[in-house]
Amino acid sequence: MVDSPRIAIDAMGGDTGLAVMLAGAEAAYRQDGALRFLLVGDEAAIREALTRHAELAEASEILHAPDRIAGEDKPSQAIRRAKTTSMGLAIDAVKTGRAGAAVSAGNTGALMAMAKLALRTIKGIDRPALAALLPTLGNNDVVMLDLGANTDCDARNLIQFAVMGAAYARSALELAQPRVALLNIGTEELKGTDEVRDAAAMLRQADYLPLQFTGFIEGDRMSRGDVDVIVCDGFSGNVALKTIEGTARFVADLLRRAFTSSLRSKIGFLISRPATELLRHHLDPNNHNGAIFLGLNGLVVKSHGSANANGVANAIRLAARLVRDDLTRRISEDLANFDTHKGPEAVTA
């Protein structure tokens, strides 16, 4: 257990940039004084900004990076600049052990490509996956993966995602036996693609893993809180995630129209404002910020490009928790456990 995790912050990534990243780091530090930071980016700019964040300055070191990855940079271009960019050097700090985890709000494709190249996948994992926490009606968030790292997935990939997602849920959600379901277009055994059916058949027998496989889940049940981990290929996972975002915004827009459609409804809205603020808080993506690349030899957390300081602080807290829980080791142990029973050819490379 690492008591004082040091988090490498890609200070130059994201739409909002340095000011929000530092404000987020300071907010996280105020809540957890054991945190330490490695602020990676333009040294002069960081030093100047830190004059407005005296508390954070005490807990931080600066690592100078002369260059930064832009939102439109292609992954193939980005990886050639790993040694000079704030994103590349933040990941490198994880590789060398100078930091326990890296947090970046930059370009997802570039971050994934650089992290994979620098940190390599855990033994037994064919492909890393992008996982996030989504709100539910239950007491807990739900872990969902893959969210776009892998457009085509076979049964073996899906099973590895299930193992990684369950390890993540044990750490992030503090559950001993997370309930894991495969996303499908029906709940009967015959529904869906070959890949999904084959993965389900294998997971049904894997009763020695510290997870409870509950079968298939459909898109309309994902927010009910019935399961803790939802496993899918990166194409349908990305479609589902963005559809949730789009639909929540759609309903909110309709609601806004409805509430401003007459004087009477405006008055009603003003009176019930504390209630709608509660709703807004629950749906605010900043309160669920921080997607993680699972399956690498090191922790890299992706903060949303447009997250505010509160969102960045949540991503940093998530990173710190996963460092303390040694998530990478947990995943390796679960995979080794799976191998012992099924033989390496069944699930892992």
Added chain:
Amino acid sequence: MVDSPRIAIDAMGGDTGLAVMLAGAEAAYRQDGALRFLLVGDEAAIREALTRHAELAEASEILHAPDRIAGEDKPSQAIRRAKTTSMGLAIDAVKTGRAGAAVSAGNTGALMAMAKLALRTIKGIDRPALAALLPTLGNNDVVMLDLGANTDCDARNLIQFAVMGAAYARSALELAQPRVALLNIGTEELKGTDEVRDAAAMLRQADYLPLQFTGFIEGDRMSRGDVDVIVCDGFSGNVALKTIEGTARFVADLLRRAFTSSLRSKIGFLISRPATELLRHHLDPNNHNGAIFLGLNGLVVKSHGSANANGVANAIRLAARLVRDDLTRRISEDLANFDTHKGPEAVTA
């Protein structure tokens, strides 16, 4: 143009059964006195129920079916009972020309299998697709397909879906040049699966078709009203559709919790009730009821299993409009047009 379309009603299908199907047919008839009905099911039961629907009785004939398809019947079992069930005989009435379209609220898998077997696919279509209309923030609904008929789709399937979806949008939404987009996990040309990229490359060149190809669309933009037709494989389409349903219900549930959390918020809610009723009306699936199997030699509309009479009436109105517009012929003509330019091997069988 068919002035008085006759619609075959599977009177025994769905969760709600005969009473709702007949009430829905009567509601549709009140709005459109030119409609005629073929009520397919248990003759004694229908005759008895019609005593409470005198208006509908005037415009209806009864076709006796001794058996019915249940919700749990497998498609493979259902097709063996095509000659005795209300669902099978309603489809058969379309095949023989006794009705212009069939409407059923029964088991989707069984309906699709029976319709495909009885009506066969249009020349030039490899696989029929399930299409529905979804609400948007714009002035029009958006057509989405495929919604679950085909879990794996190649580029050719996707292009055929685009052509059928555009023909459907021209009829159902009265648009001359529907804007068609492919669902993907990014908007750049390099994003997504091979199938989606290949389909996009072909659609970009198909400028002689009566549609406007607008490229890729992501899940978070589907409800914005920027496009008229969204094309996808049946797996991600079904995931997206159900995710929309689930998220809308999730937000509504949170809203209900918020509004009942205090006396103050309850009062605010009561005052703004007309506004929230407007929202409820906009999101009510009954107002968007009626999915259609595109690509068959005949029109079959699927009403939601739990639709109310208003929902059934909407499905019937949709069926009548598509009969009047001769949608099947329109799709065939568009496919022939596509063939002329690209050669049959490019897109059609």
